[in-house]
Structures are given as C-alpha cells and as structure tokens.
Amino acid sequence: xxxxxxxxxxxxxxxxxxxxxxxxxxxxPNALPxxxxxxxxxxxxxxxxxxxxxGGCVGCHATPGSEGDAKLTLSGGLALKSPFGTFxxxxxxxxxxxxxxTWTLAQFGNAMKRGVAPNGQxxxxxxxxxxxxxxxxxxxxxxxxxLKTLPKSTNVSPSxxxxxxxxxxxxxxxxxxxxxxxxxxxxxxxxxxxxIKRGQYLVEGAGHCGxxxxxxxxxxxxxxxxxxxxxxxxxxxxxxxNITPGAKTVxxxxxxxxxxxxxxxxxxxxxxxxxxxxxVQRNLAHLPKPELEAIAAYxxxxxxx
Amino acid sequence: xxxxxxxxxxxxAGLGAVGVAIAAEEGTHDARSALMKKxxxxxxxxTAIAKGEKPYDAEAVKVALTTISETAxxxxxxxxxxxxxxxxxxxxxxxxxxxxxxxxxDKLSADAEKVLAQLPADAAGVGGALKTLGGxxxxxxxxxxxxxx
Numbered sequence: 001x002x003x004x005x006x007x008x009x010x011x012x013x014x015x016x017x018x019x020x021x022x023x024x025x026x027x028x029p030n031a032l033p034x035x036x037x038x039x040x041x042x043x044x045x046x047x048x049x050x051x052x053x054x055g056g057c058v059g060c061h062a063t064p065g066s067e068g069d070a071k072l073t074l075s076g077g078l079a080l081k082s083p084f085g086t087f088x089x090x091x092x093x094x095x096x097x098x099x100x101x102t103w104t105l106a107q108f109g110n111a112m113k114r115g116v117a118p119n120g121q122x123x124x125x126x127x128x129x130x131x132x133x134x135x136x137x138x139x140x141x142x143x144x145x146x147l148k149t150l151p152k153s154t155n156v157s158p159s160x161x162x163x164x165x166x167x168x169x170x171x172x173x174x175x176x177x178x179x180x181x182x183x184x185x186x187x188x189x190x191x192x193x194x195x196i197k198r199g200q201y202l203v204e205g206a207g208h209c210g211x212x213x214x215x216x217x218x219x220x221x222x223x224x225x226x227x228x229x230x231x232x233x234x235x236x237x238x239x240x241x242n243i244t245p246g247a248k249t250v251x252x253x254x255x256x257x258x259x260x261x262x263x264x265x266x267x268x269x270x271x272x273x274x275x276x277x278x279x280v281q282r283n284l285a286h287l288p289k290p291e292l293e294a295i296a297a298y299x300x301x302x303x304x305x
Numbered sequence: 306x307x308x309x310x311x312x313x314x315x316x317x318a319g320l321g322a323v324g325v326a327i328a329a330e331e332g333t334h335d336a337r338s339a340l341m342k343k344x345x346x347x348x349x350x351x352t353a354i355a356k357g358e359k360p361y362d363a364e365a366v367k368v369a370l371t372t373i374s375e376t377a378x379x380x381x382x383x384x385x386x387x388x389x390x391x392x393x394x395x396x397x398x399x400x401x402x403x404x405x406x407x408x409x410x411d412k413l414s415a416d417a418e419k420v421l422a423q424l425p426a427d428a429a430g431v432g433g434a435l436k437t438l439g440g441x442x443x444x445x446x447x448x449x450x451x452x453x454x
Contacts, residue, residue: 237396238451248454264435265443266352270345272439274446281443 027173029116037106040137043145051135051143053286054206059279060089063153074099075153080126082234084220085162087126095152108144109137115176122172124160125179125220131208133182139206179221185210186227186302195290199298202291207284212240212276229305235276246304258296263289332388337395340376340383347372348435348442355432363424366431370424373438374417381407396449406449413441 061074075098076091093099100108107118115122115129123129132140165171185204188196203209215223215231223229230242243250249267250258257268265273265281273281284292330336347369353359354366384399384406399406420434 233452236451238393238453241452241454264352265439266348269342270349270352271341272442272446274443274450275452276447277452278443278447 024170024173027170027177029114029120029122029173030176031110031114031116031120032106034106037104037109037137037141040105040141043142044138045142045146045149047139048142048144048146050287050291051139051206052146053283054202054291055132055143055208056280056283057092057147058283059276061092063155073151073153074147075155076157077155082126082220084166085160087124087160087162088157090157091153091155092147093150093153094148095154098154098156099152100147101152105141105144109140112140112143113137113182115172115180122169122176124169124172125175128208128211130180131205131211133180134184134201134205136201143206175219175221178219188301192301193297195294195297196301198291199294199296199301202295203298207295209243213243226305228299228302233275238275240276242305243299244302244305245300250299251304255293255296255300258299259289259292262287262292262295332383332385334392334394337380337383337392340380343376344373344442347376348438351431351435355428355435357428361426361428361431363426366424367421370417370421370434374414374421377410377414377417381410393453394451396451399449406445409441409445413438413445416441 057074058071060078060080061076062071062078063073063075064078066073074091074093076089078089080087080089091099094101096102103118110116111118111123111127112129112132113135114133115125115127117123160167184200186200188200210222210228212234213228213230215226215229217223228242228244230247231240233240241247241250245251253261253268261267261273262281262284265278265285267273272278284295350359350365350369354361359365381403384395384403386400389395389397389400416438420437425431425434
C-alpha cells in the first residue's frame, strides 16, 4: 500500500517536472543567435535617424517634459501607468553605466525583435517588441548606430512597480506564447501596391501604431480581429480613435488628408492632433512625404472596423 | 419698400447671430468648439494660400491672423471656475494648471500678432507662419484636450 503510494507520488513528481520543463522550454526567452546579427555591416546613420522618428523613441524615452534638442537625450524616467502596474521607462542613451552604451548589436537586436534583455530575461511588452519584431535587421542595425550618436545621460530609472503576479518575468513567456509573433497583422493580397506594403511595414513595425490604436484583452494582448479599431486611452480619460476605413472621423479622410495630417498635424477641417498623438505627429513629420503617403495608403487598405 | 426689406433681413440675420450666441452658452463644449472652429477656419484659409489652392491675398491673411489672435485672447474665459464638468473633451488639467493654460493661449495670440506686424508677403511666408502658429495648437491639445471618439 505504502509502496504503491510512493510510486504514485514519484510519478506525479515526474509529470510535474517534465511538464514544467516543457512549459519552460516553450516559454523560455528565445533570443536570435549571435551569428544572426554578425554580418549587417556599417550602419546607415541617415536611415537610422528615419527609423528613430518612425518609432518615436523620444515619446517614451526622452527626459519627461523636455523639449527641442533636449529630447534627444534618451534618459528615460517616464512613469507609464497601466492596468498591470507602473512601468518606469529605462535610459537608452549611450551611457556605459546607466544606458545601453556597452550593449552589442545582438543584445540590442534581441531586445527589439525578441523582447529578450541582455541578461537573458524576458522584457515587458510595455516596450513594444511585439511590433518591432516586424522590423528588418538592417533597420535595427541602422537605428542602433544612430542611437549611439545621441547624448549620454547618467539617469537611472526606478524599477517597475508591478504587483504579483505581473512582477514575475518568467510568466512573460506565457504571454509571449499567447500573443507574440512577427507575422503580418493583416493579410494583404500578394499583388498589392508597393506603397501599401511599405505602409504596412512602417505601421505594423517600427511605427507600432497598433499598440495604442488596437484594443487589448484582460491580459494585455491585442483582441483578435480588431486591428486599429480604437481603444480606451491607456493614459487616462478619452479614447484612442479607430483609424481604419470604417472609422467615423478618419474613415472619411482621403489618403492625402491622412498624409497631410501626419505631416502638419492638421485634420482636413483644421482641428489639430492632440493628446499623445501630438508627439507622435511631431516625430513622424521628420519623415519624407512618400513615407507618410505609404502609411496613409496602408490605412486605407486595412479591414474596416 | 426695398429699404424695409433690407432692414428686415439685417434684423433677422442679427437675431440669428444672437440666437447662435445664446445657444452656445459660455463654458460649454459647444461654445468652446465654436471658438476653436473659428481658429481652425482661419488656419484653413491660410493653408489654402500656403498650398497655392488660392492666390495670395494680403487682406485674407490679415483677417485670418486677427481672428486667431482675438479668439485666443477670449478662449480661456470659456474655462472659468465652475465649468469643470460637462465637457468630456476638456481635461481637468485646464483648471489644475490654469496659469499655464492661459499662458499658452496668450502665446498663440502674441504669435499671431507678431506675424501680423510683419505680414508674410507670399505663399511661402504664409506657410512658415502656419508652422509657427500650428506648434501652439498641438502643444495645447497635447496637454489639455481629450479625444472622445
């Protein structure tokens, strides 16, 4: 009797260990190998700067409240409140101690495209790697090169303030298993216009537009089938608008209206961008007009919501 | 007869204007949007010139800049204490940081007057002025306007 019980117990332990190992294996941080990042050559800094403005890195990483050129010091420090707790944006200036000055391209690339920190841990998806995963390796390399040219800051941001269970980084593997991928967000016809493809690359990748414009479920993943359908404002009152062709406002804008809005900040009836979009628009205004037109063309091509 | 008809028309138009003013009571969303739409209309007129959709017209530019300057001056009066609720597009920060809110409106007015004092002489000049003035729009809307749809 006792023997049988011990055997049962051993089996149970075995199942738990093997199951746990399997879960860990499936959800472990999955960095791309060093070799993946080895042959990208010298970064094109001009392109890196354009990637930088597409991503609007300053929006979160600049010193809170800074303006003009001071915004280029990516000291971090902004507190991002969320339903899961408060995230404190890190310093990504080239400072060797406080920033990312000693990071290798592989470390930077794996943070951007795999959500894996240099120490091998999962990063929180408040850093939108679930969009950046769609960026080309070249753009990541160029961006990394450009970031290194920016001023250093010695600011050290506080640790994230997250209640249990959100403070367990290992659990992010489960989140990634559910939500993380680098597939296109919408299936476009293969023969679709190159401009629309370029727009898709910008919007779904570096631009990470969906991070605010797509509604999320209770675990913080995108709701299926609601791409760019609009969502509650994560920073407080109001809403982030629907920007698909079915939208009440943006849906009635022409491609030219959208591109013009991104360039100037003015809507077709001369309202102006507000809230967090004001900063996004100022960043996007650095891009050449054809890039903004590509974004507009893509927004006209996504499914109506 | 004709004079009478004209007088009547003017009176009716006048009453209509008063009616609109009464409909949009001070400190409401409608009154606030009506003022912002005036600024938007002025920016639209200047944009049409900057883009070459309309020929350069010094008088039109003057009118637009004056509208912006004067509207910005009175706009903060729409946010007196006691009008905090009822307008979902107005952030509570307007009342929490009213000095900054008012300073921003004053700056827009002053910027418009500065441009007015050295009136842009061509379409490109109008475009440059729009950029200066437009920065005020985004700056204020970023902090104080809530998107509701």
